[in-house]
Amino acid sequence: MFQSATLPHVMTRAEFTALETPLRERLLDAQFDVAEKKRAAVMVLINGSDGAGKGEVVNRLYDWLDDHFVETLSYGAPTDEERARPGAWRYWRDMPAKGRIGLVLGSWHHRALRNRALGRLDRAAYDDVLENMIRAEEMLRNEGVYLLKIWLHMDEREARRRLKKLREANGAMRRPAVIEWDEFDTARDRARLAAAAMEMIERTSTGDAPWAVVPAADPHYRDAAVGDLLLQTLARAAAETPPSPRTLAMASPTQDLPKPSLVTALDLSVTADRASYGAELAALQRRLTEATTSKRFRDKGLVVAFEGNDAAGKGGAIRRVREALDPRRFRVHGVAAPTDEERARPYLWRFWRNVPRRGDVAIFDRSWYGRVLVERVEGFAEPDEWMRAYQEINDFERELHENNYIVVKIWLAISQEEQLARFHDREAKPFKRYKLTPEDWRNREKWGLYEAAMTDMVDRTSSRHAPWTLVEANDKKFARLKVLDAIVRRLDS
Amino acid sequence: MFQSATLPHVMTRAEFTALETPLRERLLDAQFDVAEKKRAAVMVLINGSDGAGKGEVVNRLYDWLDDHFVETLSYGAPTDEERARPGAWRYWRDMPAKGRIGLVLGSWHHRALRNRALGRLDRAAYDDVLENMIRAEEMLRNEGVYLLKIWLHMDEREARRRLKKLREANGAMRRPAVIEWDEFDTARDRARLAAAAMEMIERTSTGDAPWAVVPAADPHYRDAAVGDLLLQTLARAAAETPPSPRTLAMASPTQDLPKPSLVTALDLSVTADRASYGAELAALQRRLTEATTSKRFRDKGLVVAFEGNDAAGKGGAIRRVREALDPRRFRVHGVAAPTDEERARPYLWRFWRNVPRRGDVAIFDRSWYGRVLVERVEGFAEPDEWMRAYQEINDFERELHENNYIVVKIWLAISQEEQLARFHDREAKPFKRYKLTPEDWRNREKWGLYEAAMTDMVDRTSSRHAPWTLVEANDKKFARLKVLDAIVRRLDS
Numbered sequence: 001m002f003q004s005a006t007l008p009h010v011m012t013r014a015e016f017t018a019l020e021t022p023l024r025e026r027l028l029d030a031q032f033d034v035a036e037k038k039r040a041a042v043m044v045l046i047n048g049s050d051g052a053g054k055g056e057v058v059n060r061l062y063d064w065l066d067d068h069f070v071e072t073l074s075y076g077a078p079t080d081e082e083r084a085r086p087g088a089w090r091y092w093r094d095m096p097a098k099g100r101i102g103l104v105l106g107s108w109h110h111r112a113l114r115n116r117a118l119g120r121l122d123r124a125a126y127d128d129v130l131e132n133m134i135r136a137e138e139m140l141r142n143e144g145v146y147l148l149k150i151w152l153h154m155d156e157r158e159a160r161r162r163l164k165k166l167r168e169a170n171g172a173m174r175r176p177a178v179i180e181w182d183e184f185d186t187a188r189d190r191a192r193l194a195a196a197a198m199e200m201i202e203r204t205s206t207g208d209a210p211w212a213v214v215p216a217a218d219p220h221y222r223d224a225a226v227g228d229l230l231l232q233t234l235a236r237a238a239a240e241t242p243p244s245p246r247t248l249a250m251a252s253p254t255q256d257l258p259k260p261s262l263v264t265a266l267d268l269s270v271t272a273d274r275a276s277y278g279a280e281l282a283a284l285q286r287r288l289t290e291a292t293t294s295k296r297f298r299d300k301g302l303v304v305a306f307e308g309n310d311a312a313g314k315g316g317a318i319r320r321v322r323e324a325l326d327p328r329r330f331r332v333h334g335v336a337a338p339t340d341e342e343r344a345r346p347y348l349w350r351f352w353r354n355v356p357r358r359g360d361v362a363i364f365d366r367s368w369y370g371r372v373l374v375e376r377v378e379g380f381a382e383p384d385e386w387m388r389a390y391q392e393i394n395d396f397e398r399e400l401h402e403n404n405y406i407v408v409k410i411w412l413a414i415s416q417e418e419q420l421a422r423f424h425d426r427e428a429k430p431f432k433r434y435k436l437t438p439e440d441w442r443n444r445e446k447w448g449l450y451e452a453a454m455t456d457m458v459d460r461t462s463s464r465h466a467p468w469t470l471v472e473a474n475d476k477k478f479a480r481l482k483v484l485d486a487i488v489r490r491l492d493s
Numbered sequence: 494m495f496q497s498a499t500l501p502h503v504m505t506r507a508e509f510t511a512l513e514t515p516l517r518e519r520l521l522d523a524q525f526d527v528a529e530k531k532r533a534a535v536m537v538l539i540n541g542s543d544g545a546g547k548g549e550v551v552n553r554l555y556d557w558l559d560d561h562f563v564e565t566l567s568y569g570a571p572t573d574e575e576r577a578r579p580g581a582w583r584y585w586r587d588m589p590a591k592g593r594i595g596l597v598l599g600s601w602h603h604r605a606l607r608n609r610a611l612g613r614l615d616r617a618a619y620d621d622v623l624e625n626m627i628r629a630e631e632m633l634r635n636e637g638v639y640l641l642k643i644w645l646h647m648d649e650r651e652a653r654r655r656l657k658k659l660r661e662a663n664g665a666m667r668r669p670a671v672i673e674w675d676e677f678d679t680a681r682d683r684a685r686l687a688a689a690a691m692e693m694i695e696r697t698s699t700g701d702a703p704w705a706v707v708p709a710a711d712p713h714y715r716d717a718a719v720g721d722l723l724l725q726t727l728a729r730a731a732a733e734t735p736p737s738p739r740t741l742a743m744a745s746p747t748q749d750l751p752k753p754s755l756v757t758a759l760d761l762s763v764t765a766d767r768a769s770y771g772a773e774l775a776a777l778q779r780r781l782t783e784a785t786t787s788k789r790f791r792d793k794g795l796v797v798a799f800e801g802n803d804a805a806g807k808g809g810a811i812r813r814v815r816e817a818l819d820p821r822r823f824r825v826h827g828v829a830a831p832t833d834e835e836r837a838r839p840y841l842w843r844f845w846r847n848v849p850r851r852g853d854v855a856i857f858d859r860s861w862y863g864r865v866l867v868e869r870v871e872g873f874a875e876p877d878e879w880m881r882a883y884q885e886i887n888d889f890e891r892e893l894h895e896n897n898y899i900v901v902k903i904w905l906a907i908s909q910e911e912q913l914a915r916f917h918d919r920e921a922k923p924f925k926r927y928k929l930t931p932e933d934w935r936n937r938e939k940w941g942l943y944e945a946a947m948t949d950m951v952d953r954t955s956s957r958h959a960p961w962t963l964v965e966a967n968d969k970k971f972a973r974l975k976v977l978d979a980i981v982r983r984l985d986s
Contacts, residue, residue: 025924032927058820063812066927068827068858072820080573105821176786176819293669319556326669327551327565328598334561340833365561431518434525434559 005153009215009225016220023227024064030234031101035069038099038344040144040237043073044230045107048152051162052216054178057152058103060223061230071096075106084357085301086403087111088136092352097344098144101234105178108133109149113200117184117193130203132399139392141208142385143346148233149209150226151201152216156190261451262458263413266470272477281477284484285324291491292325298359301405304487305367308412309450310440311422312473317412317483318363324484330361335370347371347389348396358404368393369409372457377449390460401465406490409466410483411454412473416447498646502708502718509713516720517557523727524594528562531592531837533637533730536566537723538600541645544655545709547671550645551596553716554723564589568599577850578794579896580604581629585845590837591637594727598671601626602642606693610677610686623696625892632885634701635878636839641726642702643719644694645709649683754944755951756906759963765970774970777977778817784984785818791852794898797980798860801905802943803933804915805966810905810976811856817977823854828863840864840882841889851897861886862902865950870942883953894958899983902959903976904947905966909940 011019034040044061046054058072073094082090088108096102112129115121121129137147154162163179184193201211212229216222272280291297304321306314318332333354342350348368356362371389375381381389397407414422423444426436443450462468469486473479504512527533537554539547555563566587575583581601589595605622608614614622630640647655656672677686694704705722709715765773784790797814799807811825826847835843841861849855864882868874874882890900907915916937919929936943955961962979966972 021924028924028927055820059816062815062825067808067811067815067825068829071824074821076821103820176782176822178819178821289669315560318560322555322560323552327548327596327671328567328569329669331564332555332560336561431514431521434521 005213005215006155007215008217009221010218011220011224013220016224019224023224023231027064027227027231027234028066030231030238031065031069033238034101034234035066035099037238038097040146041096041098041100041102041345042146042148042230042233042237043096043102043104043140044148044150044233045104045109046150046152047107047109048150048214048216049154049159050177050179050181051159051165052152052154053219053222054105054152054180055176056219057150057223057226058105058178061103061226064227065101069099070101070103073102073104075104075110081357084359085355086399086405088399089352089355092349095145095345095349097341099344106180107149108136109200109204110180113193113196114181114183116200117189117196130200132395133204134206135391135395137204137209138206139348139388139395140346142388143348145346146233146237147209148229149204149211150229151197151211151213152222153213154216156187156194158217160190259452259455262455262470263451266413266472268413268415268418268472268474270472270478271475272481274477277477277481280481281320281484284481284488285320287488288321288324288484288491291488292329292361297491299404301356301358301400301403302361302408302487302491303356303364303400303405304361304408304410305364305369306410306412307366307369307373307454308410308471308473309414309419310443311419311426311435312412312414313476313479314365314412315435316476317410317471317473317480318365320480320484321363321487325361329359330363331356332363332365335364335366347385348392351396355400355405367409368396369457369461372461373450373453376453377446390457393461394463394466397461397463397466407466408487408490409461409468410486411458411468411470412479412483413470414473416444418474419444498706498708499648500708501710502714503711504713504717506713509717512717516717516724520557520720520724520727521559523724523731524558524562526731527594527727528559528592530731531590533639534589534591534593534595534838535639535641535723535726535730536589536595536597536633537641537643537726538597538602539643539645540600540602541643541707541709542647542652543670543672543674544652544658545645545647546712546715547598547645547673548669549712550643550716550719551598551671554596554719557720558594562592563594563596566595566597568597568603574850577852578848579892579898581892582845582848585842588638588838588842590834592837599673600642601629602693602697603673606686606689607674607676609693610682610689623693625888626697627699628884628888630697630702631699632841632881632888633839635881636841638839639726639730640702641722642697642704643722644690644704644706645715646706647709649680649687651710653683752945752948755948755963756944759906759965761906761908761911761965761967763965763971764968765974767970770970770974773974774813774977777974777981778813780981781814781817781977781984784981785822785854790984792897794849794851794893794896795854795901795980795984796849796857796893796898797854797901797903798857798862799903799905800860800862800866800947801903801964801966802907802912803936804912804919804928805905805907806969806972807858807905808928809969810903810964810973811858813973813977814856814980818854822852823856824849825856825858828857828859840878841885844889848893848898860902861889862950862954865954866943866946869946870939883950886954887956887959890954890956890959900959901980901983902954902961903979904951904961904963905972905976906963907966909937911967912937 034042046057048054062070073091073096075090078087078090091108094102112121112126112133115129116126140147181190181193184190201213205211212225214222214225214229292302306318308314322330322332331354338350351364351368354362354364371381371393372386376386400407423436423440426432458468458470469482471479471482471486527535539550541547551565566584566589568583571580571583584601587595605614605619605626608622609619633640674683674686677683694706698704705718707715707718707722785795799811801807815823815825824847831843844857844861847855847857864874864886865879869879893900916929916933919925951961951963962975964972964975964979
């Protein structure tokens with residue numbers, strides 16, 4: 001692949017200068033278009049051999065663009081806050097907002113490539129990593145984050161010559177350089193690195209986010225090529241592309257055929273034994289305390305998502321969980337309307353930013369499942385958005401799982417009659433009145449739609465590593481015991 | 494002080510129950526008032542002896558309040574990301590948004606108190622720390638963050654008894670407890686801690702943010718008292734208090750008397766020697782590279798704020814600085830309209846969140862000085878807000894200075910005639926046109942007001958540890974050399 005990059009690519013200073021002024025104008029125009037529309041963010045991933053000019057390219061782009069809408073995102077060895085969370089967290093944390101351009105040094109590819117070239121990832125593990133990358137990048141693209149993946153290519157001998165020069169210079173006189181592959185010292189090391197890089201480029205070049213291999217021996221040619229690529233990317237990011245129809249073509253879940261609701265399979269009449277409830281609750285809470293304060297838990301994290309009908313008792317159930325937790329080690333996240341910083345980024349960003357450190361607990365009172373529940377039913381998300389959300393959510397949860405997090409998902413189900421009784425009760429009690437809004441009554445009228453959405457959701461996201469627990473919640477006490485039991489079992493397993 | 498807290502405070506379960514329901518209703522009402530108005534945030538700082546029930550109080554408040562608008566903020570040993578920045582950064586990072594309540598365990602008082610009680614702070618240093626606290630808390634109050642500072646008091650013998658019980662229990666059976674003073678083991682340790690605590694409470698109780706010492710031996714009394722205090726705090730946070738007139742009473746800077754502009758003292762006709770410019774620029778850039786890549790710099794941070802007239806050449810000067818920096822170690826922050834997350838927090842929050850790690854460089858293209866420049870001139874900030882901003886800014890910069898940051902502040906000054914010429918130039922050149930907005934023309938008409946604001950700003954914020962550098966910028970080359978020189982000198986000093 002990319003054999004042509006090894007051919008000489010040369011551009012005279014005069015050619016470059018003639019090209020630069022119009023290129024700069026067009027880049028600025030395109031950048032402002034992106035900045036004004038705020039429909040997409042652009043991430044320019046600058047990878048390549050040491051000595052090929054990664055830092056110089058960053059500086060050139062700053063010169064050409066309006067730097068008010070540009071940021072450099074640079075990743076080296078992870079900090080302890082980063083190590084305490086899934087590997088992807090640090091990239092999510094810095095995600096540029098729509099309308100902005102991020103210049104990325106040390107992207108996720110760097111880490112994977114390094115581990116592969118050092119022999120820390122075998123073929124199968126490397127395949128998995130690359131596969132996850134492809135899916136994550138596809139998700140980003142669908143969510144309005146355009147990736148320009150650049151590999152600055154330089155002939156092995158030339159790269160070594162420049163690297164030597166850089167190293168000599170780096171102490172004092174010359175400009176600072178981006179040296180990322182310091183460990184790969186011998187010719188053999190570097191050959192292995194180059195092979196792994198070519199493999200990665202081959203495997204992770206997709207239609208939406210292809211790699212661009214840029215010959216970097218001649219700085220004029222290199223910069224002109226990067227500028228041209230960025231121009232194309234900005235133009236695409238600004239264009240009014242409708243949501244890709246590909247996802248729509250996938251079977252959409254039973255919108256026309258009747259499908260029984262999963263709730264009908266539940267026996268909502270079950271109740272807890274009043275006599276033993278107090279002791280059972282206390283015993284489960286003790287087990288939860290033990291499990292979350294044990295040494296074993298320090299390398300884990302617990303993420304609990306609560307969903308369910310309005311008035312199904314989420315608050316009361318969460319309270320019984322919370323009481324058993326160290327107040328310093330949990331956060332409850334009530335999911336309300338997104339802030340403008342959240343709206344300017346991919347849907348999952350607001351949940352990624354709240355992924356707890358290992359050893360901690362995050363409870364979500366409503367969760368990322370809003371995408372396939374309220375957003376689907378109310379039409380806030382387009383069909384292709386909530387259709388692909390099932391896969392995106394599964395990927396998100398698998399990533400948590402693979403990083404030693406336990407993901408517990410609870411659906412609290414009540415009957416329509418029970419809900420009506422609870423609404424009336426809330427109207428009557430002063431300190432419960434705030435819990436009832438006109439929206440609750442409106443949602444109630446869409447009972448069937450929500451039940452269908454819930455059934456599809458459980459069908460499509462009850463994965464092996466993150467199964468749903470459906471909880472019969474007409475009896476609050478029964479529900480609380482079952483919720484605690486579900487969490488404790490997952491922690492103990 | 495607070496001798497009364499040592500008297501028995503007891504409340505029967507019946508008394509507590511009778512009180513709880515109406516208290517809860519009123520708390521919820523007050524909380525919703527705060528949440529809807531979004532004018533203020535409330536931070537409940539829960540400090541006190543181990544065994545006094547800090548964790549129980551947190552849980553009780555979660556029960557009483559709507560937990561969608563509550564978050565626990567808990568601070569133990571700092572992470573490496575926190576250690577790499579000023580001590581206050583971690584509290585700024587978590588600052589709750591207006592409308593929300595933060596329950597704080599391990600507040601800034603804890604750290605100071607611990608260091609004092611362990612003998613790590615002598616009297617003078619402790620005084621400084623407490624003084625900074627008072628000023629920071631006053632700033633928070635002025636910016637709409639209401640602090641409820643609670644000290645849960647418990648008799649020494651009783652506290653030890655409970656601590657023992659907690660320790661025994663902590664392994665397995667009982668609920669997790671918040672143990673913060675584990676190191677203070679002996680009676681003598683604990684007496685010293687108690688003395689330091691009382692001193693801190695005495696010294697940092699201000700009219701705006703007094704401490705409340707709550708007798709904690711009886712849990713019913715304790716929780717009722719905390720609930721009552723919170724109710725008062727919420728009521729104040731929701732009330733439509735106008736900005737305090739105290740600040741207005743301080744001499745406002747020469748609004749009526751004529752005051753010469755500092756710019757008149759500059760000789761704007763100075764120019765750089767064209768023949769030597771290239772070599773001088775390169776030499777200064779090399780010195781900047783050396784200074785920011787040296788070992789010595791790893792424990793420091795560099796923060797550069799650029800202000801000046803429109804079209805004074807900030808962009809070009811920033812570019813010459815940027816070129817000399819490691820692309821991985823700097824960020825340029827263009828200061829645009831605040832996001833809604835920023836608007837929901839104190840004015841300085843958006844700058845605190847961008848304080849760089851030590852070893853890194855942050856360049857602000859326009860800065861926190863907007864408060865006393867554009868916000869003052871355009872009337873976006875009230876007089877009391879921009880008047881107190883001088884002190885708040887000085888405090889902010891002193892905090893950076895004391896944490897080993899170098900703060901460089903650049904004012905680029907051009908004449909009115911030069912500005913007009915540059916505006917026309919921008920109109921003519923396609924890739925500079927975007928730099929000129931109708932606002933620039935409007936600002937130009939307020940030249941005198943901006944000059945007065947700039948003079949006041951330099952008078953009031955050119956401190957010893959963070960002086961202003963006024964740069965004659967009619968000649969761009971002269972300005973660039975002087976900017977680089979100013980930064981390099983501060984780094985070398």
